Amino acid sequence: MLSLVDALHGLVRAHPTLGAWLLAGWLVYLVGLGLWIVLQKREPAATLAWLISLAALPYVGFVVYYVFGPQRIRRQRLRRGRARARMPETPDSAEAAESRELARLGLATTRLPASTATDVRLLVDGGATYDALLEAIGNAQEHVHLEYYIFEPDRTGTRVRDALIERARAGVAVRLLIDAVGSAKVGHRFLAPLLEAGAEVAWFHPMLSRWRRPWLNMRSHRKIVVIDGRIGFTGGINVTDEEDERLRPDAYRDLHLRLEGDVLASLQQVFIEDWIYATGQRPPSLPRVTFEPGEVSAQVVVSGPDASWEAIHRMHVSAIHGARQRVWLATPYFVPGEAAMMALTSAALAGLDVRLLVPRTSDSRLVTYAARSYFDELLAAGVRIHEYGPRMLHTKALLCDDDIAIIGSANFDHRSFRLNFEVSMLFRDAGIAASLADILHHxxxxxPRVRVDRHRSFLRAKLPEALARLMSPLL
Structure with a gap:
């Protein structure tokens, strides 16, 4: 490395004008890339982090930002908007117009109205989830729509694929939409029997596409299944052996939902929008299944880089601000922004029972360090922090008071709130809240609870946490 630097210095001394050209080129690079980043209008901290990082990487920084940096959100929004415009409008119900603040917020930011569910089942871990999913697929008569971030070609993925093959051969319309990064291990050999049976498979944001920047970010992190418009699944569980505690003792601890009722119309609409966006083709018209009004107030909330409102982020912050007794939050990745931190600490300082449940060790050491960098402030405000282990906690849920529950695919971090396409369910129901409270309490x-007086060495804790904190806006 030193010899290369010496060679460059020698080259500049031998050709004085070369140094001026290199300096001019670096300035043009810095100004051009700086304008590109600034015009994204992201948070000042994230913008400054990118500017400082890339200024130290002449020319190479352009490639880094091109591959890893935020995309042109306006272009994505326009493409998504066209897909949305081709969907039939969802009428506003009287209940939605007269609903409380959270329901109105959800409607304003997503155009998905408050609705009801006739049956909601909280499924803990992969074993219960896959059994319920396979049973529902096996009983499908008209269509099976699936959208997953991770669909692995392992034992679990093979079981689900084979169930889909059986239904496709029986004449059921099967459509599978999988994320190109999360499901990168899925290949043609695995999908061939499904395609031969007549099913349709599409990829969300392929990594490499002609005349287009690679999509390392902006992933579909959603988990959606809609069967015949009558049964739906969503939550945090992907299709992988890593989520099945019967196959692996270290399987993720997670939470999923099985739904019935009129709210499935919104979940179906989200899937069809994503399918149109990914394929450019609209599925044949599906008759809307009608349900009697259910007893559970339910609303689908979606967010992604195609919209500027950060609907799920706003929903979490608003629910926390509106709480009067308790706020219990479970998330595998905790990298909050200023608004979320303010909401949590304000609730704790006001005397509410505020608890945070995170994994003791996540599958990302950087995120673990970043999460722990917020602990001191949370503990000082009175937040009770619990670190779950030895299994990886993958549950994504928020419980406020005795009637508000939010469960879905979104982590409590910048990536889920701003970069990924996510889906959550908002429930206003004492029974759902009580069931979620029992799960979180268990x-x-x-x-173990994190103690204020815990031992933290400088090199193994304080310094790594501080450095990871600097990366928070980019995580």
Whole structure:
């Protein structure tokens, strides 16, 4: 490395004008890339982090930003908007117009109205989820729509694929939409039997596409299944052996939902929009299944880089601000922004029962360090923090008071709130809230509480956490 630097210095001394040209080129690069980043209008901290990082990487920084940096959100929004415009409009119900603040917020930011569910089942871990999913697929008569971030070609993925093959051969319309990064291990050999059976498979944001920047970010992190318009699934569980505790003792601890009722119309609409966006083709018209009004107030909330409102982020912050007794949050990745941190600490300082459940060790050491960098402020405000282990906690849920529950695919971090396409369910129901409280209380009882006076060495804790904190806007 030193010899290369010496060679460059020698070259500049031998050709004085070369140094001026290199300096001019670097300035043009810095100004051009700086304008590109600034015009994205992201958070000042994230913008400054990119500017400082890339200024130190002449020319190479352009490639880094081109591959890893935020995309042109306006272009994505326009493409998504065209897909949305081709969908039939969802009428506003009287219940939605008269609903409370959270329901109105959801409607304003997503155009998906408040609705009801006739049956909601909280499915803990992969075993219960896959059994319920396979049973529902096996009973499908008209169509099976699936959208997953991770669909692995392992034992679990093979079981689900084979169930889809059986239904496709029986004449059921099967459509599978999988993320090109999360499901990168899926190949043609695995999909061939499904395609031969007559099913349709599409990829969300392929990594390499002609005349287009590679999409490392902007992934579809959603998990959606809609069967015959009558049964739906969503939540945090992907299709992988890593989520099945019957196959692996270290399987993720996670939470999923099985739904019935009129709210499935919104979940179906989200899938069809994503399918149109990914394929450019609209599925044949599907008759809307009508349900009697259910007893559970439910609303689908979606967010992604195609919209500027950060609907799921706003929903979490608003629900926390509106709480009066308790705020219990479970998330595998905790990298909050200023608004979320303010909401949590304000609730704790106001005397509410605020608890945070995170994994003791996540599958990303950088995120683990970043999450722990926020602990001191949270603990000082009175937040109770529990670290779950030894299994990886993958549950994504928020419980406020005795009637508000938010469960879905979104982590409590910048990536889920701003970069990924996510889906969550908002429930206003005492029964759902009580069931979620029981699950979270059980997990907290197996998660040691973080102490204020815990030992933290400088090199193994304080310094890594501080450095990871600097990367928070980019995580």
């Amino acid at each position: 997990d907290m009882s197996h998660a």
